[in-house]
Amino acid sequence: MFKKVLVSLLVLVVNFSLLAHEGHKEAGLKSLYGGVVKKTTNTFVEVVQEGKEVQLFVRDHDDKMIPLTDLQIGGEVKDSKKKSEPLKVAAISNKHFKVLNDVSKHPFFSLKVMISGKIKNTKFAKEEVVFNLENSME
Numbered sequence: 001m002f003k004k005v006l007v008s009l010l011v012l013v014v015n016f017s018l019l020a021h022e023g024h025k026e027a028g029l030k031s032l033y034g035g036v037v038k039k040t041t042n043t044f045v046e047v048v049q050e051g052k053e054v055q056l057f058v059r060d061h062d063d064k065m066i067p068l069t070d071l072q073i074g075g076e077v078k079d080s081k082k083k084s085e086p087l088k089v090a091a092i093s094n095k096h097f098k099v100l101n102d103v104s105k106h107p108f109f110s111l112k113v114m115i116s117g118k119i120k121n122t123k124f125a126k127e128e129v130v131f132n133l134e135n136s137m138e
Contacts, residue, residue: 029044031046032046032057032059032063033046033048033055033057033096034048035047035048035049035055035057036131036133038129038130038131039061039129040115040127040128040129041124041127042060042061042119042122042124042127043058043059043060043061043066043115043119043127044058044059044060044061044063045057045058045113045115045129046058046059047111047113047131047133049133052102052103052104052135053098053099054098054099054103054111054133055092055096055097055098055099056073056089056096056097056098056099056113057095057096057097058071058073058096058097058115060119060120065095066117066119067094068091068094068095068096068097069094070117070118070119071115071116071117072115072116072117073087073089073097073113073114073115074086074087074113074114074116075087075111075112075113075114075128076112077099077101077103077109077110077111077112078109078110078112079103079105079106079108079109080106080107080108080109081106085101087099087101087111087112087113087114088100088101099111103133103135104135106135107134107135108132108133108134108135109132109133109134109135110130110131110132110133111130111131111133112128112129112130113128113129113130113131114126114127114128115127115128115129
C-alpha cells in the first residue's frame, strides 16, 4: 500500500514539473559564433577569442543581429595585474566589433563591455557584461 502511494506521488510530481516548463522559451544563451555568451537586459553579447584576436557579436533576444550603427560600445580591459585601460573597438563589415586592445601580453584578462543603443526604435543605456578570458601561452 505504501509503495502505491509513493509511486502515485512521484508520478504526480513529475507530471506537474513537466507541465510547469511547457510553453517556456529556452534561455537563449547559445553561441552562434563559437564564443562565450552573456545576457543583458536587451541583448546577448558573444565574445569570440581566436589567438590574439577578440571579437564581439551583439544580438537581440530574438537572436537577430543588431546593426552596429545602432550600438555604442565602451568598457575596459583589465589585465592579470588588475591594470585597466579603456576598451577600444572597431566595427567590422557592420557585423561585429573587433577589440583593438593588445590582450596577448597577459595569460588572464577581463573584458568589461558597456552597451548602449537602440533595438526596434527602443533605446537602452549602459548595459554591462564582464568576460573573464585567458590566453594560451604557447
